[in-house]
Every structure is written in C-alpha cells, then in structure tokens.
Amino acid sequence: MIDLNDIAIFAKVAQLESFSRAARALGMPVSTVSRRVTVLEEQLGATLLQRTTRRLNLTEQGRAYFNQCNDPLGELYDAERALTQVQRKPEGLLKVSVPVTIGQEPFYKFISSFLRTHPRVHVDLFVTNAFVDLIAENVDVALRYGELRDSTLVAQRIGKSVRYLVCTPDYLDGRNPPSRPDDLREHQCILLNGRNNEAEWEFVSGRKSIKVPVSGPVSARDHQAVSAFTCRGHGIGFLPSTFCDARIAKGELVRLLPEWSSPEIFIHTVYPTRRFLPSKLQVFLEALKGWKSPLWIPLR
Incomplete structure (x- = not known):
C-alpha cells in the first residue's frame, strides 16, 4: 500500500522543483524528503524525478503521475481545511432531540437566544x-x-428535578386534604404519561419510600399541560419544584404532604462521543449549563 504522505511529499518536490525547498516547506530534513520519494519510486516501479547536480526535472512518467495526483491532493487539503474550520468555529447543522416535557416555550426561547x-x-x-x-x-x-439505557453514549448531568404535590385552594374546598400518600387514592390527580388515566407516583421522605396508584380526569404528555389543569383546579398535580415555588409563595398553589416529594430525577445531555466535538456542539453544551430552566435545578 502506497503511503499518501509519500505522494504528498513527491507533489511538493515537483511543485517547487527542489528537494531543499520542499524540505523547508514541509518542515522535514532534506534526507527524509529524498528517501520518501525514492521509496515511492520503488513501489511504483518507475522513475519520477531526474536528478542532476544542478537541476531536478520530472520524467515523462513523473509528469503524468503528478498531474493525476495533484488535483485529488488539493481536494483532500480543502476537505481538511473545511473540517478544521467547522471544528473550530460554531457553524453548521446541529440536530437536537428533546422529550415533549422539555420541548416547550421556555426551551424554544433558549434555542432562539x-x-x-x-x-x-x-x-x-x-x-x-x-x-x-x-x-x-x-x-x-x-x-x-x-x-x-445506552452505556455506549457520553452522558453529562446538567440538572436535577424534584416534584411536589400541589393543588389550588379552590380544589380543597369541601375536601379533606391528604394526610399521608395513600390518601391520594381518594383524590383527583392530574397525571403525566398516565395510561387509561391511571399512574403510580413514587414518594420519598428521608429513608422512607412508597409508591401509590393514582387516577384522575386528565393525563398529559408534558408538565405544561399538567400544570395548566392543576392550576385550573381539576385535581392534584405532581409538579417540578422550580414551577411550584413562586406560585406557592403567592398563594396560587398549596403544597400538600410537604414532608414527601419525588426522588431526585437527573437531567442529562447525551451525545455519541467525547472525542473531537465540533464547536457547534461545544457552545451548545456550555449554553445549556448556563440556562435557568423552569423544569430543573442546574448543577454547579
């Protein structure tokens, strides 16, 4: 197999018509340049350069070979420069996948910025x-x-989410608030990804953990919809603390069972490899780390 580096060295010698000038341009010793060209000639079984004490000329075979190789080498150099530019400057198409829960107006504002x-x-x-x-x-x-699930991918934690049980004051009118997680069986709950309007909520309190089956009038695919129906008094929602905190402070929502919450759920950025990340991905990952998402608490 002929080494492409040897072809590139030969092409540089042919362009400059000198071993010494080619050696300076390539940052190599003259002896190395001369030896690599000799190796190439031996592999091709042809004399490419006619050497004299005063002059260096391409043979007929050398001229034909140079003409065939020069354009492809130029295309390879152009491809290398283009790829290097893409790696160094944030540009080009960036494909991003997010679940429906994240793909909402706050995330669109982040993308816009x-x-x-x-x-x-x-x-x-x-x-x-x-x-x-x-x-x-x-x-x-x-x-x-x-x-x-896929351990072959690179994953980085960028945030965490904890969910609270909340409802409107109006929802509690005429109802007994739950005093323990099992009481939720008797309440209307607004579900995230519930099947047949049923789901199982997991709670933790210190070292205690419990799972409770719940049901309700509405099941949705994202927190925005769950929060909308919760805030309209249709039932109890299990919502991210980042969404609830301000509304609880204003009295718009009431936190139920404050000693209980969901287990911590971590949010990851996931990508195929950590090697040679293009600049467009590097700047996107950095921007995500600095974004104050309404759905998770950033990790510092």
Missing part, C-alpha cells in the same frame, strides 16, 4: 417522547431524564 448568539449554527429539533437512536439518526445531542 442561542441562534442569535451563534447565527452560523442551524438547529434541527426533534421533539418526541420516542427513543431516538442518536447514531442511526445522526443526532448530535439529546436531553434525557432519569436513568440512561
């Missing part, structure tokens, strides 16, 4: 609860909740 900061980056956004194969779909990065 990111695009204004990096106008040469274009975002292709996958908003879906379906599992996306990052490699098969050529996706650059995904945001995912909870435990990760």
Whole structure:
C-alpha cells in the first residue's frame, strides 16, 4: 500500500522543483524528503524525478503521475481545511432531540437566544417522547431524564428535578386534604404519561419510600399541560419544584404532604462521543449549563 504522505511529499518536490525547498516547506530534513520519494519510486516501479547536480526535472512518467495526483491532493487539503474550520468555529447543522416535557416555550426561547448568539449554527429539533437512536439518526445531542439505557453514549448531568404535590385552594374546598400518600387514592390527580388515566407516583421522605396508584380526569404528555389543569383546579398535580415555588409563595398553589416529594430525577445531555466535538456542539453544551430552566435545578 502506497503511503499518501509519500505522494504528498513527491507533489511538493515537483511543485517547487527542489528537494531543499520542499524540505523547508514541509518542515522535514532534506534526507527524509529524498528517501520518501525514492521509496515511492520503488513501489511504483518507475522513475519520477531526474536528478542532476544542478537541476531536478520530472520524467515523462513523473509528469503524468503528478498531474493525476495533484488535483485529488488539493481536494483532500480543502476537505481538511473545511473540517478544521467547522471544528473550530460554531457553524453548521446541529440536530437536537428533546422529550415533549422539555420541548416547550421556555426551551424554544433558549434555542432562539442561542441562534442569535451563534447565527452560523442551524438547529434541527426533534421533539418526541420516542427513543431516538442518536447514531442511526445522526443526532448530535439529546436531553434525557432519569436513568440512561445506552452505556455506549457520553452522558453529562446538567440538572436535577424534584416534584411536589400541589393543588389550588379552590380544589380543597369541601375536601379533606391528604394526610399521608395513600390518601391520594381518594383524590383527583392530574397525571403525566398516565395510561387509561391511571399512574403510580413514587414518594420519598428521608429513608422512607412508597409508591401509590393514582387516577384522575386528565393525563398529559408534558408538565405544561399538567400544570395548566392543576392550576385550573381539576385535581392534584405532581409538579417540578422550580414551577411550584413562586406560585406557592403567592398563594396560587398549596403544597400538600410537604414532608414527601419525588426522588431526585437527573437531567442529562447525551451525545455519541467525547472525542473531537465540533464547536457547534461545544457552545451548545456550555449554553445549556448556563440556562435557568423552569423544569430543573442546574448543577454547579
């Protein structure tokens, strides 16, 4: 197998018509340049350069070989420069996958701000609860909740979420508030990803843990919908603390069973490899770390 480096060395010698000038341009000893060209000639079984004490000329075979090799070498150098530029400057298409819970107006505002900061980056956004194969779909990065199934991917924690039980004061009119998690069986609950309007909520309090089956009038695919129906008094919601805190302080929501909450759920950025990350992905990951999401508490 002929070494492409030897072809590139030969091409530089042919262009400059000198071993010494080619050696300076390539940052190599003259002896190395001469030896690599000799190796190439031996592998080809042809004399490419006619050497004299005063002059260096291409043979007929050398001229034909140089003409065949020069354009492809130029294309390879152009490809290398283009790839290097993409790696160093944030530009090009960035494919991002997020679940429906994240793919809402606050995240769109984040993407909008990111695009204004990096106008040469274009975002292709996958908003879906379906599992996306990052490699098969050529996706650059995904945001995912909870435990990760694919250990071959690179994952970084960027935040965590804890959910509280909340409802409106109006919902409690004429109802006994729950005094323990099991009491939720008797209440209307607004569900996230519930099947047949039923779900199982997990609670922790110190070292204690319990799971309670719940049901209710509405099941939705994202926290925005759950919060909307909770705030309209249709039932008890199990919502992120980042959403609840301000509304509890204003009296718009009441926190129930304050000694109980969900287990911590971690939010990850997931991407195929940590090697040679393009600049567009690097700046996106940094922007995500600095974003104050209404759905999770950032990790510092």
